[in-house]
Amino acid sequence: MTQRFVTPSVTGRADALAQAHARSREFGLRASEAPDFQPLQPLALRDLVERNRSLYAHALPVMETLHAQIVDTESMVLLTDSNGVILHSLGDSDFVEKAKRVALCPGVSxxxxxxxxxxxxxxxxxxxxTVVHGSEHFLQANRVLTCSCAPIADPFGRTIGALDVSGDPRGFHKHTMALVRMSALMIENQLFANQFGDAMRVRFHARGEFIGTLFEGLAAFGDDGRLLAANRSALFQFERPLDALRAQPFEALFAVAFPAVLQQASRAPGECLTLTLPSGVRVLARAEYATRPAFSADARGQRAAMPVSAPAPRRPRADLITFATLDTGDAHMAAVLNRVEKVRGRDVxxxxxxxxxxxxxxxxxxMHEESPRRDAPFVAVNCASLPDTLIEAELFGYEDGAFTGARKRGSAGKIVQADGxxxxxxxxxxxxxAQQVRLMRVLQERAVVPLGGTRAVPVDVRIxxxxxxxxxxxxxxxxxREDLYYRINGLVVTLPALAARTDLPVLVERILTRLRSSEPRGSEADSERMPARVSAAVLECFARCRWPGNLRQLANVLRTAGIMAEGAAEIGIEHLPEDFLHDCEPPQGEPAHVEPLPSGAQRTLSAEAQRLPSVDAHPAPSQPARMEELQATLIEQTLARNNGNVSAAARELGLARNTVYRYMRMRGTR
Known part of the structure; x- marks a missing residue:
């Protein structure tokens, strides 16, 4: 349904209510009946909220602000979908029970x-x-309420939901409807900004002080200069409905060539210019374009699109992470990258x-490297690593003297550092x-107020x-917080655990390449110190590993092993960290792989085996099993001679300490 932007007169309101009552009777309702209502089950309600995710995420912060303005008036704020089903409610505690008696709760239509x-x-x-006072409700059961509601439209004029304040008729205030309408406008404008974050947008009004407020006109244009959408205020100023305006060229709406406005926006971003509407009214306007294409004018002065000149190629770096870097042949990972790639460059x-x-x-x-923001900062914050007392200052920044120990001249904070x-x-x-609330406000308002400060700092960040x-x-x-969840939950992807991936050999190769490129080098020869590959035995060991630390663990193991193997042709089992081998136990019931002893240890083993008691009196095990048993016995005896010193035993046997530890685990002695 498309909204009509008309404020009804007193007579028009009476007619609208009479028509509404007639429709109610046509639906078969009786005024005296107690309606039978069944709210949606929790899972069904959750699915409905998911289907209205964008509306829900943009509306919740506005609902909180609206509720704060009407608190203690025995009323509540409601958000519904386009069919009138309540998605969320906020209310005074003393009114919530009364509301439940008339089914004013989530999940009810x-x-x-x-x-x-x-x-x-x-x-x-x-x-x-629409405002409906107590006795104006069709059902007598609902006449304990007075309600003020405004539909919410998407950027294309389609009704997607409604915002309502319902309460006790005795607490009704004539300004409630104005608050509801302004709140609905706020939601619509934020939906518009989110939908067309990368398009050419023009903010305009006949009075310059209204630019940047709820009452500004908003119009979005495609790269060809044709209108994509306009908000309610813009349609009012154009004096035409959206259907009559859509696909109109820029020149027809503002009486100026589109390339000229693009040039102005590029040369002096944020500066106001004067435009003329089709009605002849002159307005002040501010043009914004996140990605500005290049244009030229032909001999007749007509706008002609030219291919956008590619940015100067950046010098490739081996440690640069791109989608191609992460696409290593695993099907699950490829599906994740495919989904993420579709939203790059968009404000999702x-x-x-x-x-x-x-x-x-x-x-x-x-995602940052593949987006138009690649030349701006990438700022990472680990919320788990910061104490509760510091995370606010780290994220939002602080002014000089905001708290004891604060740095002189303050700090910008991570969010401001990531601007652009x-x-x-x-x-x-x-x-x-507490910080979730502050973050939600930043995401909603796109501005940060540092601790101890009063001035909001505008920010433009991709989250x-x-x-x-x-x-x-x-x-x-x-x-x-549920509102924050739906604000950050634009596209959700789940990364597979390393043990479930099928691309381990390629991952190992690429991580080694990154490690080699990032190692400090004193000479050209140093670049070859860390091996470029691992042995087949190491890959086999990796394949058996449970990898509880996933890719981070793999990178750390390879970094340590690479340092241990400097100068060798490849990384071998003996170069792996000792504690890592604990994660490589074979599955239950599968025999452990035991590395063969070197020739010197084999000769020692042969001599020692002759002194061991014969096992022929028992059913003969297979030759490999007998050899493993003899090897383990030799290692135990060598350890005993060295008082349990693993390093000394390994040196005597000519083994890596990892091998000794592996035999010890097999025998249950560690």
Whole structure:
């Protein structure tokens, strides 16, 4: 349904209510009946919220602000979908119970078909703001309420939901409807900004002081200069509905060539210019373009699109992380990259799920490198590593003297440092609730107020969040804010655990390449010190590993092993860290792989074996099993001679300490 932007007169309101009552009777409702309502089950309600995720995420902070303005008036704020089903509610505690008695709670439909004439159902049916006082409700059961509701439209004018304030008729205030309408406008404008973050946008109004407020006109244009969408205020100023304006060229709407405005926006971003509407009204305007294409004018002065000149190629770096870097042949990972690639360059928040060490930051860095923000900062914050007392100052910054121990001249904070680029919030599930509220406000308002400060600092950041926690469960437990969840939950992807991936050999090769390129080098010969490959035995060992630390553990193992193997042709078993081998136990029931002893130790073993008691009196085991038993016995005896000193025993036998430890675990002596 498309909204009509008309404020009804007193007579028009009476007519609209009469028509609403007539529709209620046509639906078969009787005024005296107690309606039978069944709210949606929790899972069904959750699915409905998911389908209205963008509306929900943008509306919740506005609902909180609206509720703060009407608190203690025995009322509540409601958000519904386009069919009138309540998605979320905020209310005074003394009014919530009364509201439940009339089914004013999430999961219940307040369409006219279900609840008769009421502000929500009638506003959605009429496509315009509606107030319904107590006795004006069709159902007698609902006459204990007075409700003010405004429909919410998407950037294309389609009604996607409604915002409502319902309360006790005795507490009704004539300004409530104005607050509701302004709040609905705020939600619509934020939806518009989110939808067309990368398009050419023009903010305009006949009075310059209204630019940047709820009442500014917003119009978005494609690269060809044709109108894509306009908000309610813009349509009012154009004096035409969106259907009549869509695809109109820029020149027809503002009486100036599109390339000229592009040039102005590029040369002096944020500066106002004067434009003329089709009605002849002159307006002040501010043009914004995140990605500005290049244009030229032909001999007739007509705008002609030219291919955008490619940015100067940056020098490739071996340690640069891109989508190609992460695409190593695993099907699950390829599917993740394919989904993420579709939203690069768009203002869609990314939430990365996965166990610790699965490469969540690598994916965030790749997305940054593949986006138009690549030349701006990438700032990573681990929310789990910062104490609760410091995370606020780290994220939001602080003014000089904001708290004891604060740095002179203050600190900008991580969010401001990421301005123009990407902010990666790792382990977002560990962020304290108080800071979740502040972060939500920053994401909503795109501005930061430092601790101890009063001036808001505008910021433009792309948000990528990551966590290994179950945020939905945390919401139910009250430890994670639902509004923040839906704000950061634009696209959700889950990274596979390393043990479940099929691309281990390629991963090893690429991590080694990165490690070799990042090693400090004193001479050209130093670049070859770390081996470029691992042995087949190491790969076999890696394949058996459980990898509880995932990619982070693999990178650390290879870094340590590479240093131990400097000067060797390849990394061998003997170069692996000792404690790593604990994670490479074979599955239960599978015999352990035992590295053969070197020739010197084999000769010692032969001599020692002659002194061992014969095992022929028992059923003969296989030759490899007997050899492993003899090897283990030899190692035990050597350890005993060296008083349990593993390093001394390894030197005597000519073995790596890892091999001794492996035999010890096999025998259960460690």
């Amino acid at each position: 307040w369409s006219e078909a279900h609840r008769g004439t009421n502000a929500v159902g009638t506003a959605l049916a009429e496509g315009q703001p 928040p990314l939430l990365v799920l996965g166990k610790t060490g699965t490469g969540k930051e690598w994916l965030a860095r790749a 680029g990407t902010l990666f919030l790792d382990e977002i599930g560990d962020m304290p609730l 990528v969040c990551a966590t290994h926690r179950n945020l939905r469960a945390m919401i139910e437990q009250g430890t994670f």
